[in-house]
Amino acid sequence: MTVARHVTVARYRGGRTLNVPVIKDSGVLSIRESSRLLRIKSPHTINSYLKHLDLTDRDFLSWDELKEILSLREFLGLNPGQNSKAMFVLLRSRNQLATIFNENHINIEEKLERIKDDYYKQQRR
Numbered sequence: 001m002t003v004a005r006h007v008t009v010a011r012y013r014g015g016r017t018l019n020v021p022v023i024k025d026s027g028v029l030s031i032r033e034s035s036r037l038l039r040i041k042s043p044h045t046i047n048s049y050l051k052h053l054d055l056t057d058r059d060f061l062s063w064d065e066l067k068e069i070l071s072l073r074e075f076l077g078l079n080p081g082q083n084s085k086a087m088f089v090l091l092r093s094r095n096q097l098a099t100i101f102n103e104n105h106i107n108i109e110e111k112l113e114r115i116k117d118d119y120y121k122q123q124r125r
Contacts, residue, residue, distance in 0.1 A: 027062055027063050028060045028061070028062060029060060029061050029062075029063075029066060029119075030059070030060055030061075031046060031050070031058075031059065031060070031061060033119075034046070034061050034066050034069065037066070037115050037118065037119055038066070038069060038070060038073060038115070040073075046069075048085070049069050049072055049073075049085070050069075052072070052085040052086070052088070052089060053065070053068050053069065053072065053089070055068075063112070063116070066112070066115070067108060067112050068092075070108060070111060070112060070115070071088075071092075071097060071101075071108050072085065072088050074101070074106050074108065074111070075087075075088045075091075075097065075100070075101075076088070078100070078104055078106075
């Protein structure tokens with residue numbers, strides 16, 4: 001096992017690879033922790049989001065990946081039943097999400113900062 005700072009380290013247990021974050025405050029979150037921070041209760045929902053964002057093979061998420069999931073949730077909440085995950089991926093590839101969020105007065109960066117603040121407050125306890 002190689003020890004490195006701010007990266008994940010592969011460990012092998014029973015023929016299975018486990019990715020373990022080296023430092024507790026390395027900006028790497030487990031999927032369970034990410035879903036708790038985003039208030040996603042169903043594992044099916046978070047798995048569906050990860051599948052559409054091509055993040056399925058990961059055990060841990062970075063803050064940028066968490067921001068993508070947050071953006072997807074906000075986009076789906078704008079027009080429930082009309083906006084879809086596939087539409088989000090298409091608009092993201094065309095770089096049109098920022099204009100949609102600006103038109104609807106949604107600040108993803110601000111929401112992400114609140115989530116980070118909550119996370120770091122809980123880590124200090």
